Amino acid sequence: MESDDKMFHDITLDELLKKQHNEKHTIIDVRSPKEFHESTIPGSINIPVFSDEERAEVGTLYKQVGKEAAKERGLEIMSAKLPEFIAKFQEIDTPKTVFCWRGGMRSKTAATVTDLMGIEVNRLQGGIRAYRQWVIKELEKAYFPPDIVVLNGNTGTGKTKILHQLAEQGYPVIDLEGMAGHRGSIFGHIGAEPSIQKEFESQLVQAMRKFRDVPFVLMEGESKRIGKVTIPEFLFDQKEESTQLFITLPMEQRVRNILDDYQPWNQPDDFAEAFDRIKKRIHTPVAKQIDHDLTTENYHQAVRLLLEYYYDPRYTHMFNNYPEDKTKIFKVSDTADALSQIKHELSRMYPEKAPLS
Structure with a gap:
């Protein structure tokens, strides 16, 4: 574990791509199944923090009540499924990196709770949004x-x-x-x-x-x-x-x-x-x-x-x-x-x- 207060390692997209290329590495998309189905980083698996319905519920609370209410409800949902969530990570015997939409609360939650259970996990900075920006730049090279x-x-x-x-x-x-x-x-x-x-x-x-x-x-x-x-x-x-x-x-x-x-x-x-x-x-x-x-x-x-x-x-x-x-x-x-x-x-x-x- 790092010496500062952070309980997991943030890595850049470039670091993740090198890991994916050079070693067996599991990339975990913690977004909802619907988001994963629409588009993900190729080779990723889906272990969602929220189901599609749960994500919609938390999102509605955020818009209608506020950030704190949404965070509290999200914590309730996550707490109830924590044993099952951790068990899925324990089944993976390779190094792991988690990501969400932009490197926000969902991937932070996933990385934090797994770290507390002694499972070392990286988190992708910028999430899939950073990956998508990289894809666009690569195609713009036209080479x-x-x-x-x-x-x-x-x-x-x-x-x-x-x-x-x-x-x-x-x-x-x-x-x-x-x-x-x-x-x-x-x-x-x-x-x-x-x-x-x-x-x-x-x-x-x-x-x-x-x-x-x-x-x-x-x-x-x-x-x-x-x-x-x-x-x-x-x-x-x-x-x-x-x-x-x-x-x-x-x-x-x-x-x-x-x-x-x-x-x-x-x-x-x-x-x-x-x-x-x-x-x-x-x-x-x-x-x-x-x-x-x-x-x-x-x-x-x-x-x-x-x-x-x-x-x-x-x-x-x-x-x-x-x-x-x-x-x-x-x-x-x-x-x-x-x-x-x-x-x-x-x-x-x-x-x-x-x-x-």
Whole structure:
């Protein structure tokens, strides 16, 4: 313990990021579950001082009665749940840092009561507000040193699965769809939990920081907007000017991939609703047929028609916009074949650079 009256250690964001990078370190968001769900520091866990309802109650008291009344009620609430709160901290066997919105009463309370129970805890100065300001400054730099290698191809070629397998094998991958909580197609939100822009940017900046010293990073070909979020302009432009590895796969295999990934029979109403939003862009007789196929659960044909009349024409237009010297085409039979060919190409492009350990 420090020699002054403070019963815990305040650390700066820079110190926290170094700890997170260099050692096993648990970051604990003590804000309410709703706040945590909306946006947090990537990698954090949530041990809230107040539930959503309790936070609303204390906030109302603060506004209508005053600060002291709110503090007294907050103390009552916290006292009742103290054993459970402490027990959760005791389960964590790594160094710990707590934070709240701006490094105020909630994180101070959490750090103080845990310290009294002999649990050493740091508190982040400035809270998540300081972290958010750092994210904005990092994006304003508009600078990402590594080459970007873009995995591209028609809808259904298994690009996301290939990227995940490459990441598992130690290749540097930034999964934009995963960060966005959206799989990129008109059905991409189904079965996923879309991110908000703040959360997407937090994850993106952390990934860019992680890979800033590697020679190249793999990303999937995406439009500038993925679901509810937008890729920063500088990164999108850099991605568009980078090497594009295009995967081509037979139509039937692509249809099977999409059916395996999305399983439309589990959420038929969501798929019909998603199709309603784009069917005006498809030739009317074809749109009617797709509508009928979705209604009668003939998903195989519905997907094939969507690829043939909606996705593939857009892909062809996009492909033709890339210069030939920036594109490489890989004709593959399945995901395993694609993975093998992509790895061979990466070893040719970067012969001295093995995957990350």
